[in-house]
Each structure stands twice: as structure tokens, then as C-alpha cells.
Amino acid sequence: LTTALGTSLVNTLFVLDEPSIGLHPRDMGRVIDVMHRLRDAGNSLVVVEHDPQIMFAADRILDMGPGPGERGGEVVSFGTPLELRQSDSLTGQYLSGRRRSDAGVAPMPPPARGPRLQLFGAAEHNLKHIDVTIPLARLVCITGVSGSGKSTLVQDVLYAALLKAKGRPTETPGAHRKIDGAGLIEDAVMVNQSPIGRTTRSNPASYVGAFDAIRALFAAEPAAKERGYTAGTFSFNAGNGRCPSCSGTGFEHVEMQFLSDVYLRCPDCNGRRFRAEVLEVTLAGKHAEQALSVADVLELTVAEALAYFRGHAQVQAVLAPLADVGLEYLKLGQPVPTLSGGEAQRLKLAGHLVAASKGAPAAGGLARVGKLFLFDEPTTGLHFDDIAKLLRALRKLIATGHSVVVIEHNLDMIRAADWIIDLGPEGGDAGGEIVCTGTPAEVRAHAASHTGKALREYELALTPSAGHRRQSGLSEGLPVQKALLARPNCIRIHNAREHNLQNVDVEIPRNQFTVITGVSGSGKSTL
Numbered sequence: 001l002t003t004a005l006g007t008s009l010v011n012t013l014f015v016l017d018e019p020s021i022g023l024h025p026r027d028m029g030r031v032i033d034v035m036h037r038l039r040d041a042g043n044s045l046v047v048v049e050h051d052p053q054i055m056f057a058a059d060r061i062l063d064m065g066p067g068p069g070e071r072g073g074e075v076v077s078f079g080t081p082l083e084l085r086q087s088d089s090l091t092g093q094y095l096s097g098r099r100r101s102d103a104g105v106a107p108m109p110p111p112a113r114g115p116r117l118q119l120f121g122a123a124e125h126n127l128k129h130i131d132v133t134i135p136l137a138r139l140v141c142i143t144g145v146s147g148s149g150k151s152t153l154v155q156d157v158l159y160a161a162l163l164k165a166k167g168r169p170t171e172t173p174g175a176h177r178k179i180d181g182a183g184l185i186e187d188a189v190m191v192n193q194s195p196i197g198r199t200t201r202s203n204p205a206s207y208v209g210a211f212d213a214i215r216a217l218f219a220a221e222p223a224a225k226e227r228g229y230t231a232g233t234f235s236f237n238a239g240n241g242r243c244p245s246c247s248g249t250g251f252e253h254v255e256m257q258f259l260s261d262v263y264l265r266c267p268d269c270n271g272r273r274f275r276a277e278v279l280e281v282t283l284a285g286k287h288a289e290q291a292l293s294v295a296d297v298l299e300l301t302v303a304e305a306l307a308y309f310r311g312h313a314q315v316q317a318v319l320a321p322l323a324d325v326g327l328e329y330l331k332l333g334q335p336v337p338t339l340s341g342g343e344a345q346r347l348k349l350a351g352h353l354v355a356a357s358k359g360a361p362a363a364g365g366l367a368r369v370g371k372l373f374l375f376d377e378p379t380t381g382l383h384f385d386d387i388a389k390l391l392r393a394l395r396k397l398i399a400t401g402h403s404v405v406v407i408e409h410n411l412d413m414i415r416a417a418d419w420i421i422d423l424g425p426e427g428g429d430a431g432g433e434i435v436c437t438g439t440p441a442e443v444r445a446h447a448a449s450h451t452g453k454a455l456r457e458y459e460l461a462l463t464p465s466a467g468h469r470r471q472s473g474l475s476e477g478l479p480v481q482k483a484l485l486a487r488p489n490c491i492r493i494h495n496a497r498e499h500n501l502q503n504v505d506v507e508i509p510r511n512q513f514t515v516i517t518g519v520s521g522s523g524k525s526t527l
Helices: 025-040 052-057 081-086 090-095 150-165 210-219 222-227 294-298 302-308 313-324 341-357 384-399 411-415 440-444 450-461 466-471 479-484
Strands: 013-017 044-048 060-065 074-079 116-122 130-135 139-144 178-180 188-191 251-254 262-265 372-376 403-407 419-424 433-438 490-496 504-509 513-518
Touching: 013 025, 025 044, 025 052, 025 450, 025 513, 044 504, 052 081, 052 090, 052 450, 052 513, 060 081, 060 090, 060 504, 074 081, 074 090, 074 504, 081 090, 090 384, 116 150, 130 150, 130 419, 130 433, 139 150, 139 384, 139 411, 139 450, 150 178, 150 188, 150 372, 150 403, 188 341, 210 222, 210 294, 210 313, 302 313, 313 341, 313 384, 341 384, 384 403, 384 411, 411 440, 411 450, 419 440, 419 450, 433 440, 433 450, 440 450
Parallel strands: 013 044, 044 513, 060 513, 139 403, 139 419, 188 372, 372 403
Antiparallel strands: 060 074, 116 130, 116 178, 251 262, 419 433, 490 504
């Protein structure tokens, strides 16, 4: 990013994919200043982004949608930030404050004497021998400017110390004096955006265990019983039901010595992974035309599968968490390696939700203090509406007795937290101290906290009042840039139809700063 933004180029198109990732709102302001300087030097910027701070700073916003996956791929709105705020699009409703990501998920007050983890004398890297108290069975946010020591505290010290206390293999924990309360949790789980696996045989349905329940339904069909088929027959990973030519992968891998390898659709099964006779066994829906084979089921999206298996409680129970975390647009059979980092992280969360749902909370309160889940920026790549779903999913984990700690810069997530631990005051050697701790309201009122300042400005920016909008210094597009739109000075894309794009026509004005937004999976990166 520094290399791109530090150039002296003119008449250049810069395309940035979520430059806000890993940046505190204070640091994001600096990047926006650089992008404005690039624009003013005669360059054009197109930014794929979910961060409202960048959206407000744009000259024009192109909003994709209206939904994710097959329900997306269309241009919902294209105009100034003010025009988008006044529109009825999902993004516009959140930007104007008419909707909130934390609606319906009110923070829980930390118990005065409830269970808690206490870390004493953390001194790894730039941490200044700090003592940290983390209330359990709550949503705790670790905040602070970039480089303030958040990842060091959570990953290098806390997580490693908990694994060591549990007798699990781990690297040497970061420097600290002692940790108290490790016995109050069953386990510590780090849920990050690392790839789940490289095998194309793994898919969302198999990851959460839904495919086992679906195969059992196929094996129970009369036609399957007549032929002696078992649940294993309907597996493409083993057994004699899968296509023998491609071993159930659906494609043939051709190695090209000096070129990239080529993947060809299997000529025998036509990419459907199973023997023809196995595909003759179908699950009948309400109407005859809804009868689907196991290959057809793998082509369903999560939302379609939830509707199709409405009468099967076991399948519903394991598929519902995928929709809860906002992955309802994924196909059941989509290979896991094709998922983005954010999708992989949410798929892991869905897996934990399935496991958590098997231990129901006790009547009238929490069942126990269960696992401690540690997340590193789970909002990466998420639209406001997806963050709302993520918050509801995290609350379900907490309701079943688990605890959640997130490293986060996203202000929607921060203001929905039960407790905030704000590090700083700056990055590097000037960081590593606790600036303040408390509820979102307490941090917002703290004079020296950069996070508190960002929360105050965010509340002001999302107030629908025009007066407030002027006070927050939000750009609504400069008259000079608006005048340029009257000239035929733009990049035109005609009939874009890659992936889920629905033959869209887009004009991107040159010498301007354009943001492309929309719900996750709406087609932004594809465009």
C-alpha cells in the first residue's frame, strides 16, 4: 500500500481491495489523506471497501447487491455519499443510521464478581508489564491503534499461556509473570482467517457435519434399500458410489510441465462426482419436480437447502449456523480452498456453533463457563448487515456459556461489546500500555483514548441530521469533481457477467475517488 500510494504517478488508475484491514480509525484517516492527494494529482482511485470512514470520504459510491451470491451482482446505487445515505439500499440504511449492526444485541453488564481471567505482568515486545482482567461469559474487545500491542497480548501471551496451562503443545508464551483463572475455562480456541485446508474434497456441508445427515436420508430411501446402498455409497470421498474415473473429485488434473496445471471436467460423470446409478436415487420434495439426487443437493446454496430440508430437524440443526454467520449464499459442495479468509473464519465459527448447540444452556442462566474463543478481526470483509449476523452468532456462543475475546478495529463491533480493553496510546515503543477499560459508554467518554474519540465521531457521523454531518467533516463530493462527471471522461464496463454479475454496465469517472460497496458476496471483487 505504501509503495502504491507513495508514487508520483499521474493519470493512473489505483484499485485497492479493503485498505482499511488492520487499521484503527485514527490510522485510516492518514491513508484517506494520502488517497485524496493521489486523486488531486490527477489519478483515479477505485476502492472495494466496507469501512464507512472511507465511504464518507469518497466522491462517488457504487453499491452492489441487493443481496449476496445469486441474489447479488447488480448495481443498486451509484452516486455521492449523501445520495447513498438517502437511498433505500441496505448500505444506505446503515450509513444513515436508520439501521444499526448492534440492534437487538444489547451489551451485557460485566458481573461485579463474576468469573474472570487475570494476566499479570505481560511484557512481550512493546507491552509495558501490564495487568489485564478479562471477564468471562462476555464479549470482550481488545482495541487500540495499529501497533499498540493487541496481537502480542492476545496471541503471543494470553493464548499461548492458556495452552501451556492446559498442558497443550505450544510455543513458549510471551513474557508475563502469571495467569489466574485458566481452570475456569474448558479450552482456548483461536479462530483466525488461516485456510481450513487445501483439499478440494472438503466443503461447507461436510465441515459442519450436514453431509452425514443428508447421506443418511438418501440411504433411507426405498430405492437405496432395494439396491443395498448405505450412507457410504453417497460419499464422494470413499466407497464404490463415487465416479471411478475421477475418484469423486469431478475433474481430471492434467499436469503441464512448463505451464499452469489444467483441470478438466470428468468426461464420465460430467463433474457430478458419482456413478450414474447412484444418482438415480432421489429425495422427493413436496412436488415431483423437486426430486433431487445427491449431486443436485451439493449444488444447492445453504439458503435453498434450509428450505428443501425444512422437515428434517437434524439437517436443519447443522445447516442453520451457516446461515447464522451470513454464509447462506455458499453452495453446499463448494470446495473449501475457494473460500476467502473471512468466509473461512465464519465457517470455523459455524462449526463451533454446531458444537455449542449440542450443549444447551441451563434454565435461567448460563450452563457453565465453557471455552474461550479468541478472534482476530472477525469483521474483515464484512458488510454492516453481515456484522449484525456475526454479532448474533457470537451472542449465541456466549448464551451457551462460552467466552469471546476479539481483536477489533470495527466500530460497530466495538460499540456492541460488553467490555473494552483499549491499548496504546500510540503504536510501537509508544504503545503497549492500557489506556482505559470499561463499557463502550465509558471508553467513549475517555478523553485520551483514540478509540473513544473514534466512537464519538462515529455516533455523530451516523446521526441523520445534516448539521451533525457537517460537524463530522464528511466529504459529500467536491463541486469540481462533480463537474467532471458531465464530460465523457470515465472508464466504461459493459455487460459484466463474471460469476454472479448480472450483465451490469458501470461507468467509473476518472480523476475521482470511487468506492465499490455492497453485502459480502454481492460481486464487488468480481467486478
